[in-house]
Amino acid sequence: MSIDARLAELGIALPELAAPAGSYVPAVVSGNHVFTAGQLPFVGGKLPATGKVGEGDSLVSPADAKGYARESALNGLAAIKSVIGSLDRVTRVVKVVGFVASDPAFTGQPGVINGASDLLFEVFGDAGMHARSAVGVAALPLDSPVEVEFIVEFA
Structure with a gap:
């Protein structure tokens, strides 16, 4: 089954493809790998939420942040497709790095970044299994709650 059919x-x-928020490109090909820039969860050119992730009324909930990590991964797939033409060329998702703008008491970064990882497993099956880092940070660009980048191998 093609990846386009799987997505459907x-x-x-x-x-x-999300426009870069700075002086960079969304993805770069080097050899048979694509390296994405950090992808924010833009939907229609806007962030659906801003702020830190954690528990409390003034914070982005971990469940919402997990959805934003998924959206960031979709933006990453669009970036990959823009440089290799078709996601059918992806043979392996190698590495995912996820950043979570975290309230100091929040330690659930892996659960948030599962939103991106789960999507990659759903789309690519075994080829979507990857190494990963999930990191809590003080702040992200544009006050985004999450940012995701990845490396994929392609043929």
Whole structure:
């Protein structure tokens, strides 16, 4: 099954390629790998939420942040597709790095970044299994709650 067919089966439409928020490109090819820039959870060109992740009324909930990590991964797939033409060329998701803007008491970063990892498993199956880091940080660009980057291998 093609990746486009798999995405359709999952009810997923890839977003338009997000414009860079600085002096960089969304993805770079080196050899047979694509390295994405950090992807924010833009939806229609806007962040759906801003702020720190944690428990409390003024914070982004971990459940919402997990969804934003998934959206960030979709933006990453759009970046990859933009440089290699088709996601069918991806042979392996090698590494995922996820950043979570965290309230000082929050330690659930792995659960948040599961939003990105789970999507990659759903889309690519065994080829979506990857090494990963999930890191809590004080702040992210544009006050985003999450940012995700990854490395994929392609043929």
